[in-house]
Amino acid sequence: MAKLHLKRTPAEEAERALRKARKAAKAARKRSHPSEEAGEHEESSSKRRRTGEVIDSDLDEDVYGPPPPPSLSSAHKPDYDTILSELEDARFREKMWDALQDDERLDGIDARFNDYAHVPDRWRANAARGGSPEDQTDMDPRFMDDDTYAEWIRAGMWRRKHARQYEEETRMKAEKAARSARKKEMKAEKARLEKAAEERKKQKKRERESQREQNARAEYDRKWKVLLDPNAQHASSLSFGDIPWPLFVPMTLSDTTHSDPSSITLEHFTATAISAFLIPISTTYALARDAGVSLPIHDNDRKEKKEKLRETMLRFHPDKFEGRVMRKIIETDKDRVREAVGQVARVLNTLMEE
Numbered sequence: 001m002a003k004l005h006l007k008r009t010p011a012e013e014a015e016r017a018l019r020k021a022r023k024a025a026k027a028a029r030k031r032s033h034p035s036e037e038a039g040e041h042e043e044s045s046s047k048r049r050r051t052g053e054v055i056d057s058d059l060d061e062d063v064y065g066p067p068p069p070p071s072l073s074s075a076h077k078p079d080y081d082t083i084l085s086e087l088e089d090a091r092f093r094e095k096m097w098d099a100l101q102d103d104e105r106l107d108g109i110d111a112r113f114n115d116y117a118h119v120p121d122r123w124r125a126n127a128a129r130g131g132s133p134e135d136q137t138d139m140d141p142r143f144m145d146d147d148t149y150a151e152w153i154r155a156g157m158w159r160r161k162h163a164r165q166y167e168e169e170t171r172m173k174a175e176k177a178a179r180s181a182r183k184k185e186m187k188a189e190k191a192r193l194e195k196a197a198e199e200r201k202k203q204k205k206r207e208r209e210s211q212r213e214q215n216a217r218a219e220y221d222r223k224w225k226v227l228l229d230p231n232a233q234h235a236s237s238l239s240f241g242d243i244p245w246p247l248f249v250p251m252t253l254s255d256t257t258h259s260d261p262s263s264i265t266l267e268h269f270t271a272t273a274i275s276a277f278l279i280p281i282s283t284t285y286a287l288a289r290d291a292g293v294s295l296p297i298h299d300n301d302r303k304e305k306k307e308k309l310r311e312t313m314l315r316f317h318p319d320k321f322e323g324r325v326m327r328k329i330i331e332t333d334k335d336r337v338r339e340a341v342g343q344v345a346r347v348l349n350t351l352m353e354e
Contacts, residue, residue, distance in 0.1 A: 212248075213248065213277075213280065216248050216249065216277070217277070217280070219244070220244045220246065220277075223242075223244035224244050224315060227243075227244065227325060227328075228324065237328070237330065238325075238328045238329050238330065239329070239330055239333050240261075240264070240329075240333040240336050240337055240340070241261035241264070242261070243325075243329075243337060243340075245261075245264060245269075245340070245344070246274050246277050246278055246312055246316070246344065247264075247268055247269065247273045247274055247276075247277045248273070248276070248277055249261050249263075249264060250263050250264070250268070264340075266339060266340060266343055269340060269343040269344055269347060270347070271347050271350055271351060274344065274347050274348070274351070275351055278305075278308050278309065278312055279304075279305050279308060306352070309348055309351055309352050310352075312344075312348055313345065313348045313349075313352070316341050316344045316345055316348065317345060318338075318341055318342060318345055321341050322338075326338075
């Protein structure tokens, strides 16, 4: 194998050249003074012995390169805390491994003991059903194991020996299943009838509400025609309750079939109440609203809404109302009527901007 020659640094090259020059000078001095070599032989022998290793190391350095730096392992101090921690960790892992092996051994013993425990199928399947023999006539013995086949044979022998009892039990089972099915059907039918009755009740309620709203809107239009009729004679006899307001009049607590216009207050004139009165929604939209579903509004519905709001604004505009209707109101209710008219006008402006 060829020797490895490392590249020298400039400092190493200079030192090597200096050593070569010294060796050459020494050899020349020996050749020029051979007599001195014998006298100096004894003095220099000890020196050569001391420096022999250095020369050999220099020669080795010329061939193999500079020696590696001295190792610092002698200055290393062992970390006893780390060593102790590693030992304790190793002991803990060893204990855990032993415990795991013990668990696996116990699990294997438990499984082997359970292999000897055999519970007949008739006890497994019929324990929760009264303990009667299980009907296994529809099973194919070709696909049974030994235990299942033995149970199948035993059940067949029992059915032959106790034929009447077996027929009675079969009949009782069939009757019980039929009663359970009839009970389930009756329960489902009862729930269906109750649901249908509830739906009819809701439908009738919606129809009554719809009829009441239609009557209220018709009465509202009729009163406005009479109120704007120049030939009608009112002579300052109208009160706050006689004004046809654009909302559903609240029902009285004692009689839910008749409304009381005098119970109307300023709190009743809200955008929701006025919009519900002026812009009726269809049954489809009402059902969708109850179900929480929003349907798109058609252009015809928007146009009808805009015309209805404009017509109502012409009726309740404060200046027009003051000139046409206010002179017919009794003096004690005029301030209250003015406040209500202003509230209606503000709500109508809000609805028209939407």
